Amino acid sequence: MTLFYRVIRQSGRACAWALASACLMLACNAAQAQMTGPEGRVYDVRTEQERYTARFQPGGAYLDDRPRTGRWQFDGRTLCMLIAAAGPQAPEYEVCTPWRDLEIGESYESRYWTAQGGPAHITRIQ
Structure with missing residues (x-):
């Protein structure tokens, strides 16, 4: 049971990390789009x-x-x-x-x- 619990706990951390990374990338992309501005237009x-x-x-x-x-x-x-x-x-x-x-x-x-x-x-x- 302990091994199963560790796998679940580590998988949960990995999922949380992946979700946080995805959210950060989306926020960065949105900020980058906002910062584009008029240059070259x-x-x-x-x-x-x-x-x-x-x-x-x-x-x-x-x-x-x-x-x-x-x-x-x-x-x-x-x-x-x-x-x-x-x-x-x-x-x-x-x-x-x-x-x-x-x-x-x-x-x-x-x-x-x-x-x-x-x-x-x-x-x-x-």
């Missing part, structure tokens, strides 16, 4: 005033085809973009938006992508 942005393609380069460089450049930062929850001045008519501005992880082709509406807080339609295209 391209978005079509439509506002009331303009339409442009925004590119989030590795290392924090921002480019779009208006043409504007800048920097971006992502903390796992919030994307902040500092868009450089493009002359006196288009000054530098910074916007921060709660992160929305989109698949290619998915869209959403936001008021966080424009300097004035106007509506913008954001579609991930790459």
Whole structure:
């Protein structure tokens, strides 16, 4: 009976260890997915005033085809973009938006992508 009890007890520990490991891996994968952010992605942005393609380069460089450049930062929850001045008519501005992880082709509406807080339609295209 003692041998049987030891086998059951060890099997129970092994099962508990396997279950805990699986849960940890799932949590890590979910956190990793959340932390992906915009790096390497391209978005079509439509506002009331303009339409442009925004590119989030590795290392924090921002480019779009208006043409504007800048920097971006992502903390796992919030994307902040500092868009450089493009002359006196288009000054530098910074916007921060709660992160929305989109698949290619998915869209959403936001008021966080424009300097004035106007509506913008954001579609991930790459």
